[in-house]
Amino acid sequence: MVARRKGWAASAAAMLGMVLVLAGCENVDLPSAGAEPSGSGPAAGAGRAVSPLDNPDGTKPGLAPLTSDADRAEARTLIEKVATKGRGPKTGYERDQFGYAWMDSAPGGIPFARNGCDTRNDLLRRDGEDVRFRSGSDCVVSSMTLHDPYTGRTIDWAKSRATTVQIDHVMPLSYDWQMGASRWPKGKRQDIANDPLNLMPVDGPTNSSKGDSGPASWLPPNKRIRCSYAVRFAQVSLKYELPVTVADKETMLGQCGG
Numbered sequence: 001m002v003a004r005r006k007g008w009a010a011s012a013a014a015m016l017g018m019v020l021v022l023a024g025c026e027n028v029d030l031p032s033a034g035a036e037p038s039g040s041g042p043a044a045g046a047g048r049a050v051s052p053l054d055n056p057d058g059t060k061p062g063l064a065p066l067t068s069d070a071d072r073a074e075a076r077t078l079i080e081k082v083a084t085k086g087r088g089p090k091t092g093y094e095r096d097q098f099g100y101a102w103m104d105s106a107p108g109g110i111p112f113a114r115n116g117c118d119t120r121n122d123l124l125r126r127d128g129e130d131v132r133f134r135s136g137s138d139c140v141v142s143s144m145t146l147h148d149p150y151t152g153r154t155i156d157w158a159k160s161r162a163t164t165v166q167i168d169h170v171m172p173l174s175y176d177w178q179m180g181a182s183r184w185p186k187g188k189r190q191d192i193a194n195d196p197l198n199l200m201p202v203d204g205p206t207n208s209s210k211g212d213s214g215p216a217s218w219l220p221p222n223k224r225i226r227c228s229y230a231v232r233f234a235q236v237s238l239k240y241e242l243p244v245t246v247a248d249k250e251t252m253l254g255q256c257g258g
Helices: 003-025 069-080 119-127 159-164 175-180 186-194 204-210 223-239 245-254
Strands: 129-132 139-147 152-159 165-169 199-204
Touching: 003 204, 069 165, 069 245, 119 139, 119 165, 119 199, 139 159, 159 165, 165 204, 175 186, 199 204, 223 245
Parallel strands: none
Antiparallel strands: 129 139, 139 152, 165 199
8 A cells, every 4th residue: 555655746846847847847856765744754853863883984875873782882992093183373364274165076086976966966866855855956965854853843944944054074174274284285174074974964053053162172962872973083083194182082982881
């Protein structure tokens, strides 16, 4: 019966699309293939969210909690590899030092780069459910449902309310600058600014409250994913050989039982 309903829904959607084209309708957002009705997704933090330990390149969605003793031990082992040093000055930092937002032309071979779609929309498509695209586009997301890992809430997002979802740099760009990225070639800074490993669509106001804080100064309100957040921070640190402060590393270990 479920398969029959899905087949009927797909046929109805196709027929609706043909009618709209023949009628000359424009700027109509149609559901993406296989989309379920809005509001039918799983609770926040469940469903499609993937453990950071199983997502080392950041191409899979979400940030699932790490709850088993084995996973948390693996998390601590990873975090222990992170180097530490003091945070340097912010002198000379500007967002443009990391390229314009959200460029599709980062040069270092990071996932999703040069695919014809900008980084922000790549991330919305990666993590969103019930994704709809702007009419005539397979890139520009016009609406979706986000199960926000940082708050544990489900957000019904639309492009008309763009700032309700922001793309967080897990390891903030200003933090990167102070920990050594100020000495990098610009191409490497463009990579870390657009690398899906370092990017997470989340609740906008919550992201704004983070600023350029490291884990010792800010952690997601949702305590269930704090160890996962620490792991993702460590993954970015290790990939780009950027140290963290001693206080940040201690806090990261503490979130995973260390």
